[in-house]
Amino acid sequence: MMENGEISVEVIAANSQWFGVTYYKDKDMAVETPQV
Numbered sequence: 001m002m003e004n005g006e007i008s009v010e011v012i013a014a015n016s017q018w019f020g021v022t023y024y025k026d027k028d029m030a031v032e033t034p035q036v
Helices: 025-030
Strands: none
Touching: none
16 A cells, blocks of 8 residues: 555654554553553
8 A cells, every 4th residue: 555655654753652452463462561
């Protein structure tokens, strides 16, 4: 999709970690990660 110009992606630098579930196999890691 990116190669065809259908979507674009932007990376934003941050001083924090983000744990989200973008793939169902990552759910356990995101749930078990301590929240600060």
